[in-house]
């Protein structure tokens with residue numbers, strides 16, 4: 001076996017008295033997509049915030065390429081080649097596309113004795129990188145990010161991560177707010193990144209999306225790793241059950257059916273008159 | 275810097291080049307944060323030219339509002355940067371007199387060389403700004419509250435120490451010709467030299483906001499502080515630097531006022547608190563951060579100064595100036611909101627090549 005690109009061993013995280021993660025051990029390989037699954041509040045975002053240098057683990061170790069690492073800041077993590085598109089935010093509505101693309105890593109050029117922001121080239125690169133991801137409607141890097149659609153913004157954030165040559169790309173629910181077509185775009189980007197040999201960590205609540213791109217799956221239930229398996233090792237039903245927090249999805253469905261059965265007397269009224 | 279762009283020439287070459295036009299379009303015009311403030315300034319200029327008569331348009335008239343604008347402008351610039359980064363600094367209202375009193379007590383009351391007084395006044399500014407910045411990032415209390423506290427604390431300190439050290443709340447200062455020429459003289463008998471310091475400050479701050487990496491960090495922090503930090507921006511250091519610059523500029527104004535007027539008063543300067551915020555907001559800076567421009571701040575400052583001084587050239591009672599400023603502020607904010615929305619939703623309808 002080759003050494004994994006990223007290895008977590010016995011990671012724990014608590015915020016004061018609240019224990020959020022218990023003994024998480026995980027391996028991420030080059031050119032593979034790891035799907036991180038789990039219910040709301042299971043700790044997925046917290047785990048990837050540890051990987052991206054936002055939080056420090058309370059205990060446990062991280063290794064990259066077999067060498068032990070600890071990230072002091074998000075900057076530190078990105079210097080190690082870990083690029084993250086967080087679940088919330090990540091783009092700046094009132095900034096131009098070009099400026100927003102290079103936030104924290106501004107493109108500069110010499111101007112006499114001064115080093116100045118290179119607006120023209122930043123705009124060009126931002127627009128070109130977005131075109132690579134199939135967003136062709138954007139051709140002006142001076143446009144404000146707040147005027148883009150959700151999918152276009154997501155593409156901007158991902159394009160940025162890809163551009164800066166990450167070896168690990170972390171996407172926290174990138175498809176959650178997207179339409180069918182935009183989501184398909186994002187999935188294609190994930191597969192493109194995988195082909196380049198990038199290790200991708202992909203968080204989603206959508207079983208179809210997970211099964212489409214995932215090579216390897218890890219499921220968190222209330223902060224602990226409940227399952228860790230490779231593609232084809234579990235049935236779709238079993239995965240769905242795990243994603244629902246370990247409950248039997250079939251039972252849930254039966255329950256939902258019984259709701260609609262008892263509602264049958266009332267529901268059609270509202271529905272037919274609507 | 276370690277995280278430089280990794281170029282991907284192969285990939286970039288296969289992609290179609292991004293089209294861009296060098297012609298200023300409606301989009302690029304409407305996207306400028308200062309459109310609204312330009313309209314506002316032209317409006318008040320026309321208004322006072324009509325009602326203020328020839329005197330308002332004379333060199334003396336221009337000097338009266340340019341002098342007010344330059345003192346206010348030196349403070350409004352860093353306040354504008356702070357506001358773009360999502361912060362406020364009310365403590366400038368105490369920083370101005372604290373600095374005036376520092377130089378007057380050291381170089382006037384104790385007779386130390388003027389350089390000592392100047393450096394001490396500016397040093398005090400840097401120190402107060404540093405304290406403001408550290409308090410804001412350590413306590414995570416909104417900067418409005420933190421600087422409201424330092425506003426009062428510093429005012430109390432200035433009053434208390436002045437009375438103890440000089441036995442008075444007003445101290446005379448006699449400065450030599452060099453200090454006078456640099457900080458406290460009138461050119462042509464009318465224009466304060468502060469005007470040139472303001473121009474210098476405009477150039478420096480304009481460079482920082484538009485052309486430096488630091489400027490991009492300021493915009494990003496005001497847009498979304500958490501995302502900015504996640505993107506690797508040293509937000510704490512930027513915050514401290516911004517508070518230090520606003521206090522430094524306020525202390526500069528206090529110091530040069532003491533040299534200009536040959537004396538310092540404990541109670542001068544409170545008007546800078548609101549006036550600087552008004553100038554910045556009229557200038558199109560978003561109060562909640564993330565958006566604004568230096569040209570806008572300059573226009574806002576000029577607008578404020580024109581109304582403030584222009585009223586004396588009209589037949590109206592000077593008390594009406596505040597009413598005009600109030601109405602203007604509201605109108606400017608509404609207009610700026612409209613332009614901001616237009617900037618956000620603007621997208622070229624036609625194909626760019628067709629234009």
Ligand SMILES: Nc1ncnc2c1ncn2[C@@H]1O[C@H](COP(=O)(O)OP(=O)(O)OP(=O)(O)O)[C@@H](O)[C@H]1O
Nearest residue numbers: 015018020038039040041042043044045046047087
């Ligand atoms: N900074 C924090 N301080 C205290 N508790 C926190 C903090 N961040 C997260 N938590 C708690 O940790 C738990 C896990 O949160 P997390 O955001 O990791 O969930 P998630 O798996 O990403 O959920 P979702 O699918 O809804 O995004 C939640 O109960 C949350 O309240």
Ligand SMILES: [Mg+2]
Nearest residue numbers: 044045087172
């Ligand atoms: Mg989450």
